[in-house]
Amino acid sequence: MKIIENCIKHDIGVVLAPTIVRGVNEDQIGGIIDFASERVPGIRGVHFQPASYFGRMPVVPTDEDRVTLPEVIEAIERQTQGRVDRDSFCPPGCENIFKKGMSQMQDIFEWIYECLTRKESFVLATFIKKNGSPHREESKKMLIRKDFSIYGTIGGGLVEALTIQLSAKMFQRRGSILEDFSKSHKDVEILERVCGGNTTVLLEYVDCDDVQTVELYQKALMLKKEGAGLFLITKIEKNHRKAGSLSKWICTETGFFGSENEEVQSVIKHIRENGEHVNMQVLLVADETYLIEPYLNDELACIIGAGHVAQKIAELAKMIGLKVVIIDDREEFANKERFNMADEIIVIPSFENLTDHYTVNRNSYVIIVTRGHDYDQDVLSQMLKTDAKYIGMIGSLNKREYVYKNLLDEGFTLKDLERVYAPIGLKIDADTPEEIAISIAAELIKVKRNSGDIK
Known part of the structure; x- marks a missing residue:
């Protein structure tokens, strides 16, 4: 006691x-x-x-x-x-022994800004991926508090444990450090074998009294909530152990936030010229080192149909980091009681003119699981006219041939139909709604990790 x-x-x-x-x-x-x-x-x-x-x-x-x-x-x-x-269980403000108990899907910028508004300084850890990684995803970040409780993760395991341990020095120094644990830890061979040689983490002390830092993260959170993509730019000092806040900037498609200088303008030019192809990377400009982190528009699972399979898909889609939108013409199926994990539920008059009620874009993974062939065909014909990143349709090979024949008669081409994943999901002999959902989630992950088509 x-x-x-x-x-x-x-x-x-x-x-x-x-x-x-x-x-x-x-x-x-x-x-x-x-x-x-x-x-x-x-x-x-x-x-x-x-x-x-x-x-x-x-x-x-x-x-x-x-x-x-x-x-x-x-x-x-x-x-x-x-x-x-x-x-x-796990209400806002409750904590796990190792991680904060609020929703694990909560945006890292929400965690950061929440601490700053509570006037609580912390250490922010960022896992530095190797340049040239083909995977387009947001940075792995972990916020470490003074009591060593954490929000987020940089992947768990030994590197994460060592990062939490090292954060104590950052609180003392009120500074930053770029640490390659494979060089600083005695178990080098173990670390390199477990982490594939990629063991570098940026730790930075974030001061709640630094007005410019607070404003920058407030801006980042606002942009994320508005659905705008952004790039976070961090200057990594030559003396990685130097005390003081790191210089940061935010770059969007049309705007810029932070103090300007010639070097950072070169970084912004690099981002603007390469656009969507810019992954997380360390960039050297005029003998200065900059970390570029993309935080683009949220990818989402647009699940059209609200039956039993849709429920299971929604749960798994949320787990793999997608926002979830449920669309159906039956309110008794498409509701918060059945889809409490969904970010948005849309009840439409009918599946005709679906795009009048919802906009599908290049960040959308469209999953067609309606209650009948004709509905699926109607929805698929509309989705083929969008730039959705993924279009999948449930059903057998016979159903696929039936739908495809009708769509070809409507004027679609074989090239159009090559975009469709049907039957949907990886081939694992799935039978139950849970198994089908797992096969679909696995296919979504494969597309996501390969930044596009995997056929």
């Missing part, structure tokens, strides 16, 4: 992690929650760990000895008289 109170006194966040053992403390769950709630925000979360098999058992435990998660959830609801229920 004294340890908890001292941690709270010195503004060190506490997460309780009680182990629940049958016959020992399963009747104390409500009391633990009350204890924690009375000490918020000092105590930032409670993580119950039900014990299946515990201690040095003289005999092999039976199933009756197990404590399961559903039992813990039921006990929480009962012992708190419903004040806390199954929908209360």
Whole structure:
């Protein structure tokens, strides 16, 4: 108890992690929650760990000895008289022992700006990928707080653990460092084998009292929420261990934020000339080093149809980092109760003129899973007129031939139809809605990682 109170006194966040053992403390769950709630925000979360098999058992435990998660959830609801229920898990502001418990899909700029507005300085870690990587994706970033709790991830494993450890020095120095752990850590061979030789991380102290830094991240968050693409530019000082904030700029298609100089103008010119082909990279300009990080328009899964398969696809699409839009003409199917993970749900009068109700663009992964051949054909004919990054249609080979024949009769060409992934999903002999969703998600990942067509 004294340890908890001292941690709270010195503004060190506490997460309780009680182990629940049958016959020992399963009747104390409500009391633990009350204890924690009375000490918020000092105590930032409670993580119950039900014990299946515990201690040095003289005999092999039976199933009756197990404590399961559903039992813990039921006990929480009962012992708190419903004040806390199954929908209360991981609410905003609650923390995982290692990661913040708010939505893991929350934008890194939201985490950054939230800390800055709370007047909380932190260390920001960025995993530096090798130049020339074919994968177009946002940077892996991790925000490290003074209590060493983190938001986000740079990939986990040994490099992430060493990064958190090194952040303590950044808090002391209030500076930045570009660290190649394969050179600084004694287990070089292990690191290089695990990480493929790519073990460089930029750690930078972000000062909540630095007005220019706060304004820059506020601008970045605003642009992201508006759906605008942006490039974050960071100047990496020659003396990587130099104290002080790193110079940063934001470049958009039409705008620029930050103080101008000749070198950064050359970086902006490079971005504007190469546009969508600019991946995360380290660029050398006039003997100065700049890190370029693209944060372009969010890629999204546009799921047309709201049946059982669509539900499973939506869950997995969210897990792999896509925004999820559900479109159907049946409100009893397309609703928040059935698709609580969806970013947007659109109920349309009919599948005719679908694009009048929603705009599909080059960041869209269109997944056609309506309730019939004719609906699928109608939707597909409209999607072929868009610049969607991916168009997939569910169904058998016979169905595909039936739909394709009709579309060819309408005037579409074989080249048009080559864009379509049908039958949708990788071939894994999927049968159930869950299996079909997994095959589709795998295909989306393959297209995403290869920046386009994989046929």
